[in-house]
Structures are given as C-alpha cells and as structure tokens.
Amino acid sequence: MKYTKYVKVLAIIALFIPVSAFAISQVGVNIATNGTVLNLTFPCANPDIGFAMHWAGGSVSTSNNDQCIMYADRSGDNLEAHQTGDGNYYYFWANNDSGTGGTNMGDSDYYALVYRTGGAWFSDFEYVGNKTVINTTTPTDKSVIATSTSNTFGATGEIIEDDINSGSKLTIDIINSVGQLQNCLDAICNVGYLSGAPDFLQAQSIKFHFEYPLVVKGPWSFSTTTIGLLPVGKYYVVTKILKGTFCLFGFCAYSSPVVATSTSFTISTTTKFDKIKDTLQAYQNSLIGTTTPFTACAIATLNLGDCLSDFVSYAFVPTPDALQYTADAFKQEVLIKPPFGYVTRLFTILSSTTTAPLPDASFPVIYGDDNTGAMRIATSSIFQPDEILTGGGALLDSMRDPVYGNNIQDVFQPIVSDIIWLMAWLIVIMDILGSHKHR
C-alpha cells in the first residue's frame, strides 16, 4: 500500500506522454530507421518563429532562437539542428560532446536532412557513422549565377578528433571548364557565351585555391572574402578535407584526403551591361595581364630588383600548387597502374582510418541438467570483443583529471607521439648519413 502514490504518479505520466507526443508528431515529418522514429514538426515557414522537434527515441525537447537554429542537449535528444541561409533546408546530427542521459541507440550514426520543395517538406536520412563530413558548399551545386553578381566560396561540415592533426585543413579548388580543357562543349557551358565576343574572352582559364586549417573537432564553417565577378562559363568546385600524414613537430610530409565533394556552378550573362563589362574586362586583361606576381615588372611600379627576383623565382622554383598538380598527375598516370598500383592499393588499405566492428565469438554453451537429468546444448554469443573495446575505450576516455579535464590520452599522446616519430626520423637520418661510410 505504501507504493500507491508512486503508482498514481506513474499512471498520470504514462497518460500524458502519448498525448503530447501525438500532438507534436501529427504534422511533422516522420523519419524511421533502425527502429528509431524521428518526428520533426515544422511550423517554421517563417524562419524567425522557430520550430518544434520530437524524437521518439528520447524525450521531447524544443528550443529555438531568432535564426531558427535549435540545439537540443543529450539529456533531451542529443541532436543538433542547423538551418541553411535560405530556410529551405534543415539538417540534424547527433552530438556526442555534451550532455548526459538518454539512450544513444546508434543515433550518432545518422544524419537527417529535411528540405522544402514547392511548399512541401521532405526528409531523408543519411548514414554518417560519426565521421568527418562536408555538409554544404557555396555556391550550391548546379546553381546559375549572373555575371553581375559577386562570388563567395565556402563550405560547412564537421570533423572528428581522429582526423585532426597539424596537417588537417579544408581546401577548395575552383576551376572553369576552359582550365579543364573541356572546351565548354556541353550545353550548360554554352548557355552564357557571348555572342560575337572575341575568342580570348571565352578561353580564359580561371583557377582559385583556398585553404583553411581545421584545428578543433566538431562543426566548422568557412567562407572566402568576396571574389568579385567571374567570366561566363561552367565552373567546377572540388572541396576536400585533408589530413596530414607522417607529421613530426607540426610538419607533415603528405596530405591525404579524408573526404571530398565535387560540385559545379555556371556563370551566365543576363544583361547587355554584363556583356559590355565582360568584353571590356577581357580586353584589359589581354593588354595588361592579370598575373600579380610580376607587378614589380610593370612600368608604373617598376622595381628592377624585385622584377628579376620574381622572374627567377617563378621561372625556376615550382609553386606548391604546381608541385601538387605534378604529384597528383604522377599518381594518376603511374602509381595506380601495375605494378606500382598494387603497392599503392596496399598502402591505401594499410593507411586507411576506417574502422570495422570486431566479430562476435559464438560457441556452444552446455547448461546443467534439468529436472529430467538430460543435458541441453545451445549456441550462444557470449563474447563480444567489440562491445568490450568500445566500453573500455569510453571508460578510459571518461577518466579525466579534475583541473584541466584531460584524460590519459590527452596528456600522454603528444609525448609518446613525439618520442616514436623522433626515433623513426633518427633511423632514417642515420640510414642516410651512414650510407657514405667507407668500407
């Protein structure tokens, strides 16, 4: 009898939860996967109002600010919600960094995208698996931009701790179809061509390269300064997250891509003014040139010493971009072909950071005799090394010092890493120095 009041309280809660859940989910977008239902409700036609979200795997948690960006902590749903600038896309992903409580249920492995087309909302789920991702790129893929519009490039995404070292960075490369020697034969590229414009205008090779260091795990966002106006044509954008390999004291011998995306956009001419401006700009470029390294050689700003220095430097010293291009070409032309291709493939597999779950060990278990005296044999999976490793690793990570909040790995990994790499480099240096000894 003494438990009666607790039973009443539980009964009231049990009645309240289904009612509230139904009220929220009935106009939402239901996304079901892995036995978990994510109900998203969108009275967010006006991004300034905000929206409510309910995840059936956890408790109801809603929050918003004037930018319609919601952060629900782990005690609620452990989901972060972000909205892109145009208000037509929302994406959510699990955040393992903050909060406690709730059931994880593999939710960190999924990425929800909710988007609006023609006034209707649609949803999609993508597997993320707690990995480094590029979520959005600017300009958006296959967008058409007027020549009178200034351009800005950027990207957003997330990077995990394993992919962060001194060589981690975001790179954005933009090149037009002329630069790719495709001669703009496809229909999209021809859309914006200038009628009667001189050939050199249509033969400009445009290349941009941007780099942005990634030093902190979690979401990142990068945007260039305004680039200005671009000539007509089709442009290809390759966005990569690179991770340094063979690093010592902050210097990395190589950079290998962790993730990469390829998008494109088209610059099209829309007005007569645009055509006139492009034509004049093209004439100016053809007469004066746009190569900035040789500004010291221009008559107006002539500096003979700098001019000669620039000439010698650019004539004989390859730029990092040029060397990277040559190295990439060497890889594509030679290193992936037999017989070197087998070594490259082997090295790619050996240097991969992708993880796979360890297999469970199943074997027969003999139970004791029952009432009849018979022995029963049943197959049971009782040894799960993956669970043991995951749990053990999480336990180790959770043990942190009370002052700085660092765990064992945070404290000792830099020291151990430096010692091991120092030894590796010493072996190489001793091998090189000892190679010329007289025998």
Added chain:
Amino acid sequence: MIINLILNVLVQAVGVIFSPFPAVTTLPTFGGPDIDALLVSTMGQLNKVLNVFWPVKILMQAFLFLMSYYAGKLVLKLFLGSRVPANT
C-alpha cells in the same frame, strides 16, 4: 615554371608507358580468398583496436613511414643502381 615543365614532361612521358595498363582498384585474388576484402576488413578491425590502444597506433604509423622510406629506396635503387643515395 621551367622546373615544373620538366617535371610534367617527365611525368607525361612515364605516363605514356603505363597508359595501356588499367588502374588497380583491388588487389588480385589468388585461389579462393578475396585478399582485398580480407585486408580491408582486417585493417578496419585493427583500426578499431588501435583507436583504443593509441600508442600501438602511433607505432604502426611510424612503422608504415619507415616501410615507405625503404620502399622508396628500393625504387630509387631500381632506377639508379649503385648511384642511389643512402646506398647501404
């Protein structure tokens, strides 16, 4: 520009020699076992273990670095013979 031009010409020249060959995407399979799939899954499971035992992970990376150094030496020796630097 000049150095880069020379390097690019060399790369293209070597590329022409290797152009008839298809790109290697998977390791060859001898007999029954799919070596490529086996290695990929093994390395995935090894990475899972190494993520927990991180000192071993650093040792593995250093070992791979040394192996790539010695592999590079072998390639140089193949092309340059006894004139290769670090010819021990």
